[in-house]
Amino acid sequence: MPKAHVDKDTCIGCGLCVGTRPDVFEFDDDGKAEAVNPEVDELEVECPVGAISVED
Ligand code: F3S
Numbered sequence: 001m002p003k004a005h006v007d008k009d010t011c012i013g014c015g016l017c018v019g020t021r022p023d024v025f026e027f028d029d030d031g032k033a034e035a036v037n038p039e040v041d042e043l044e045v046e047c048p049v050g051a052i053s054v055e056d
Contacts, residue, residue, distance in 0.1 A: 001039040001040070001041065002039070002040055002041075002043075002056050003035070003038040003039055003040070003054065003055055004024055004025075004035040004038045004039075004040050004043055004052060004053070004054050005035060005038065005052070005053050005054070005055065006025070006032070006033045006034055006035055006051050007051045007053070008030075008032040008033075008034070008051075010049055010050065010051035011032045011049070011051040012048075012049055012051075013027070013031040013032055013033070014048055014049070015027075016046075016047060016048065017033050017045045017052060018033055020044070020045050021040075021043070021044075021045055024036070024037050024038065024040055024043070025045075033051070033052075040054065
């Protein structure tokens with residue numbers, strides 16, 4: 001199953017991904033998103049800074 005990944009150097013903590021898919025993303029202690037349940041069928045989140053990638 002494809003896996004979501006957050007590039008924390010790129011993430012600005014806008015929260016769109018956490019708000020849209022709280023089952024997949026959470027904030028870490030630095031206010032950056034991380035994929036806590038990265039396996040996704042499909043991901044409809046459009047990160048405004050392109051920090052999220054999905055790899056097969
Ligand atoms: Fe960060 Fe993008 Fe999510 S900026 S908080 S990875 S939508």
